[in-house]
Amino acid sequence: MSAALDLALCALILGVGLASMAGRGVFRAAIFFITYGLLVAIGWARLGAYDVALAEAAIGSGLTGVLLLAAHGRLRRLRAAAESLSRFNLPAAIAGGGVALSFGWAWFALPVPRAPDLTYALPQAGVGNPVTAVLLNFRAWDTLVESIVLLAALIGVWMMARDADWDAPLGLRYHARPSGVLASFGRILPPVGLIFGVYLVWAGAESTGGAFQGGTVLAAVGLVAMMAGIMRPPRVAQGAWRAALVLGPVVFLGSGLAGAALGAGFLTLPEALAKPAILTIEAALTVSIAVTLALLVLGPPDEGGQQA
């Protein structure tokens, strides 16, 4: 029974994935990709990876969807959104089929990996959720560098701004009709989203959730509020926003250095301090992740004028 459910789910995932690559028009492709992300999130839940399911639904489907739709809107303004229907490309099909077949072969041919036994390590990690323990304690290096990668991507996006637009508010201007759906949605969603986002971060220590999922929900709250015209989009030069961007990496790095000073080693948390240290890092990271993701999706400052 459950195999039949998984089979149907995977057929849907593949079908919607195919639809996002086939046909004409990138708007359609973006809509299919959002649907695809939600189906994949259900797939992750079926695999028992609830933290990944939340991340996929919030980031892979939600924020990426907003990013793609906003990009389509910008390209349409620039008259570059039209797409010609391309013919079937045999060399590309052979390449894609070859890659897919080699992955399929790898699944059956390679030995089953053995998961490390965390039964003894987990009680010393300070948090009960093994995924959070891996992210913020056992493999803290990955997460520290990731938070810096986010910052680097944002700087890259900002570098695309034209000089004349530098002091303009970030992103395009959105006009929401005062009585429209977006405006009322923008008033109802933020309070609920704020509570849910903070809850996800807090709950992430012991059960499903975490700084990334919670931060993404908070970023979405900010985006909805800005699109509905309730919150003014930030500007590049505003110091408070810049401080929010670097807060997470700075606190993370600082606690790593403190670990080294206490003799435990860089980014190694002493068992007694692990829980408060992780909560502090997560709180700071959440702020930075939320602001960075929202600003990444908003894009560089743009007055909307075409380049002469």
Added chain:
Amino acid sequence: MSLTIFALTGAALIGLGVYGLLARLHLLRRIIAFNLIGSGLFLFFGATGARGEILDPIPQALIITGIVVALSASALAVGLVVALAQGSGRASLPEDEDAEGRAP
């Protein structure tokens, strides 16, 4: 059984993404294809990580990291595509248009 279904779905998605990345010319479509490859890889990796007797949290943590990095890479790519369209009025690469036999 279910893990095999998810892993093979992941493999097929990677192939589909590779096809889209090579065959489709519009750069926004290529960003979606790139995300499809990443998502397929995560699914394959996640199914592999769930293969042992106990659920391994390390692939899950790495996949969450990967999803976030994929979004930031996509945002950078979107920025580049919009900048290209602002400069040239098109959202596809000039050499591809030549290959299609249309005026660049």
